[in-house]
Amino acid sequence: MRAALSRLDAKGSPYLYIVPFFLLFGVFGLWPLLYTGYVSFNDWDLLDAGEHTWVGLANYRELLGDAYFWNALGNTLSIWVLSTVPQLLAALWIAHLLNHRLRARTSLRMGVLLPNITSIVAVTIVFTQMFGRDFGMINWLLGIVGAGPVDWQANTWSSHLAISLIVAWRWTGYNALIYLASMQAIPHDLYEAADLDGANQRQQFWRITVPQLRPTIMFTAVISTIGGLQIMAEPLLFAGTSTPTGGSDRQFQTAALFMYEQGFREFRFGYASAIAWTLCLVIAVFAVANFLLTRRIANDEK
Amino acid sequence: MRFLRTVGALAAATMMLTACGSGGGSEGGGGDITLDVNLFGNFGYEQLYKEYEAAHPGIKIQEHTAAYNDHHRDLATHLATGSGAGDIEGVDTGFIAQMREAGKQFVDLGTERQAEYLPWKWQASLTKEGQQIGYGTDVGGLAICYRRDLFEKAGLPADRDAVSASWAAGWDKYLEVGAKYTAKAPAGTAFFDGGGALYNAVIGQAPQGFYAPDNTVVVASNPEVRKAWDLVVRAIQGNMSAKLVESSPEWNNGFAKGQFATIACPAWMMAKIKDQAKSFAGKWDVASVPGGGGNWGGSYLTVPKQGKHVEEAKKLAAWLTAPEQQARNFTSQGLLPSIPALYDKPEIANYKDPFFNNAPVGKLFTTAAKELEPQYQGPRTGDIQTTIRDGLIRVEQGKQGSEQSWTQTVSDIERLTK
Numbered sequence: 001m002r003a004a005l006s007r008l009d010a011k012g013s014p015y016l017y018i019v020p021f022f023l024l025f026g027v028f029g030l031w032p033l034l035y036t037g038y039v040s041f042n043d044w045d046l047l048d049a050g051e052h053t054w055v056g057l058a059n060y061r062e063l064l065g066d067a068y069f070w071n072a073l074g075n076t077l078s079i080w081v082l083s084t085v086p087q088l089l090a091a092l093w094i095a096h097l098l099n100h101r102l103r104a105r106t107s108l109r110m111g112v113l114l115p116n117i118t119s120i121v122a123v124t125i126v127f128t129q130m131f132g133r134d135f136g137m138i139n140w141l142l143g144i145v146g147a148g149p150v151d152w153q154a155n156t157w158s159s160h161l162a163i164s165l166i167v168a169w170r171w172t173g174y175n176a177l178i179y180l181a182s183m184q185a186i187p188h189d190l191y192e193a194a195d196l197d198g199a200n201q202r203q204q205f206w207r208i209t210v211p212q213l214r215p216t217i218m219f220t221a222v223i224s225t226i227g228g229l230q231i232m233a234e235p236l237l238f239a240g241t242s243t244p245t246g247g248s249d250r251q252f253q254t255a256a257l258f259m260y261e262q263g264f265r266e267f268r269f270g271y272a273s274a275i276a277w278t279l280c281l282v283i284a285v286f287a288v289a290n291f292l293l294t295r296r297i298a299n300d301e302k
Numbered sequence: 303m304r305f306l307r308t309v310g311a312l313a314a315a316t317m318m319l320t321a322c323g324s325g326g327g328s329e330g331g332g333g334d335i336t337l338d339v340n341l342f343g344n345f346g347y348e349q350l351y352k353e354y355e356a357a358h359p360g361i362k363i364q365e366h367t368a369a370y371n372d373h374h375r376d377l378a379t380h381l382a383t384g385s386g387a388g389d390i391e392g393v394d395t396g397f398i399a400q401m402r403e404a405g406k407q408f409v410d411l412g413t414e415r416q417a418e419y420l421p422w423k424w425q426a427s428l429t430k431e432g433q434q435i436g437y438g439t440d441v442g443g444l445a446i447c448y449r450r451d452l453f454e455k456a457g458l459p460a461d462r463d464a465v466s467a468s469w470a471a472g473w474d475k476y477l478e479v480g481a482k483y484t485a486k487a488p489a490g491t492a493f494f495d496g497g498g499a500l501y502n503a504v505i506g507q508a509p510q511g512f513y514a515p516d517n518t519v520v521v522a523s524n525p526e527v528r529k530a531w532d533l534v535v536r537a538i539q540g541n542m543s544a545k546l547v548e549s550s551p552e553w554n555n556g557f558a559k560g561q562f563a564t565i566a567c568p569a570w571m572m573a574k575i576k577d578q579a580k581s582f583a584g585k586w587d588v589a590s591v592p593g594g595g596g597n598w599g600g601s602y603l604t605v606p607k608q609g610k611h612v613e614e615a616k617k618l619a620a621w622l623t624a625p626e627q628q629a630r631n632f633t634s635q636g637l638l639p640s641i642p643a644l645y646d647k648p649e650i651a652n653y654k655d656p657f658f659n660n661a662p663v664g665k666l667f668t669t670a671a672k673e674l675e676p677q678y679q680g681p682r683t684g685d686i687q688t689t690i691r692d693g694l695i696r697v698e699q700g701k702q703g704s705e706q707s708w709t710q711t712v713s714d715i716e717r718l719t720k
Binding site for chain 2: 046047125128129132133134135151154240241242243245248249264265266267
């Protein structure tokens with residue numbers, strides 16, 4: 001009996017240990033996901049005490065023909081590219097610096113994470129003030145060098161640039177730390193051998209560091225894609241009026257913000273759910289594409 | 303056996319989860335109850351809460367304030383999901399019709415106080431079935447607040463009677479004054495704050511606004527809506543707008559920096575000006591609004607059925623909106639009562655505000671409120687206002703011409719109210 005119990009313990013206990021995760025994932029991850037899928041096939045008015053009728057694919061059909069959805073998707077991609085590419089390059093460079101002989105290395109390493117642990121609302125509000133039209137610091141600086149003031153919220157390019165900067169500010173340090181961790185796992189003798197062969201710093205970086213970081217670069221590229229395509233708080237707060245349309249002409253309304261507008265301003269729960277699922281598919285496609293792409297690039301470097 | 307153990311662990315985990323979940327709640331010890339009051343902006347109730355708590359031992363009042371749009375969106379969501387609303391929820395005129403449509407979700411406050419209120423104020427929160435969902439707090443009324451010093455610098459008469467007279471004939475005259483101001487405007491100032499706010503004031507005077515009384519949207523067909531649009535566009539094209547969006551941080555900043563000389567001024571706006579433009583005390587003044595009366599804003603206190611302490615909440619809401627408290631809120635905060643019997647009381651009718659150069663605001667606002675022709679408000683009035691505001695911002699930003707922006711605004715509103 002005792003033997004049977006201990007055999008059971010060995011076989012059964014591992015499942016018990018992982019149960020809490022699956023339980024939480026089921027309740028807060030899987031169930032909402034499936035329920036959202038169900039809601040997306042309904043005409044569902046949030047205000048009407050959850051009255052709903054099954055409409056099949058009608059929400060998805062409407063979405064594909066909705067110019068505001070395509071506009072939001074375009075804005076999302078633009079902001080994502082503008083923030084992710086410079087952010088990952090900068091992170092790589094910062095990690096490279098932090099990996100070398102520096103004074104106060106530990107505090108600098110911890111310092112790069114500060115923007116990430118600062119509240120997103122606080123960061124966005126401060127940046128929005130800096131990008132203010134009449135009394136913003138950036139326009140003041142532009143004025144000193146003789147460039148005209150820019151109404152950052154008004155134009156498509158300027159608003160995308162400003163929002164991308166806020167996003168990049170928050171996430172560059174985080175990615176730099178991930179790069180740094182994996183840089184420190186690169187065997188030192190590789191660099192010593194390269195030194196002996198007369199390779200300079202630059203060559204060492206591109207020929208040793210970057211190829212060795214390949215799995216990490218792929219990881220950050222995929223994670224940044226997933227995060228970047230869901231950007232919502234920054235454009236919502238950047239507008240300054242807490243209206244979820246992303247500017248007077250929706251010039252910086254992202255897909256996630258469009259979903260929020262449809263769900264919680266128009267109260268079209270079904271339509272918003274259809275947006276959520278479509279966005280989920282778009283993110284999956286981009287994440288896979290990015291995975292394949294970064295794997296290729298890193299391969300070529302070898 | 304393995305199955306049983308798994309089930310046992312699941313049960314234990316569930317118990318832990320539920321144990322964590324039931325930790326909250328606002329019950330205090332010893333039978334104390336806490337009433338949650340969710341508001342937007344500044345209702346000026348801090349002092350009143352203290353008195354109420356002192357007179358009613360065992361009752362604590364906790365106020366939560368959010369931004370205008372956020373507050374109403376949260377309330378709608380809480381009503382929809384059946385939980386999360388406070389014991390008392392403030393609702394603005396722009397959203398009262400939307401809440402009225404969801405009248406089943408609110409406690410019926412009965413008809414006892416009907417005789418006290420301005421009839422149109424009472425009607426606006428009354429459902430089709432005759433259920434009263436909210437006690438009126440204040441009404442907006444409408445005047446124009448202006449900066450005397452800026453008027454003087456621009457070479458315009460700054461005396462309040464002269465200013466009132468200069469645009470008494472209507473908004474066209476207001477624009478004429480604006481053109482004169484703009485020609486000699488002190489650097490860094492404009493005639494008014496922004497197109498959206500001016501639009502609200504102008505359309506508020508029309509006999510019919512965005513809705514017909516049967517709740518059909520008449521934005522595209524009501525000539526008044528387009529007329530007000532054209533007027534504001536003319537003002538924007540005449541360079542009179544400071545291009546600030548109402549309630550944005552830049553707009554708040556605009557008061558402190560003195561970026562505009564006039565602003566459409568419901569009674570509650572005076573509190574806003576006092577908050578934001580402290581350094582200009584005495585330089586502000588109040589003139590009557592072009593074209594006589596008008597109303598912009600004003601609020602209600604509602605009691606959602608899902609609240610935990612419905613009876614106590616009803617009593618508190620009735621007390622906060624009772625005549626004595628409304629009268630005090632006028633002299634302390636500038637919030638104009640919605641109870642007309644108060645308008646002729648000397649402490650209100652003769653009230654002068656030193657911040658506004660001792661302007662007779664009591665007389666100005668009560669006159670405007672008495673002359674007011676009430677306008678029917680439909681369910682999405684607040685969101686329609688925001689959509690029109692965005693359309694005017696596109697013109698201000700030079701992104702679109704008037705005609706193009708109008709077309710887009712109308713189609714956006716059609717989509718919104720579909």
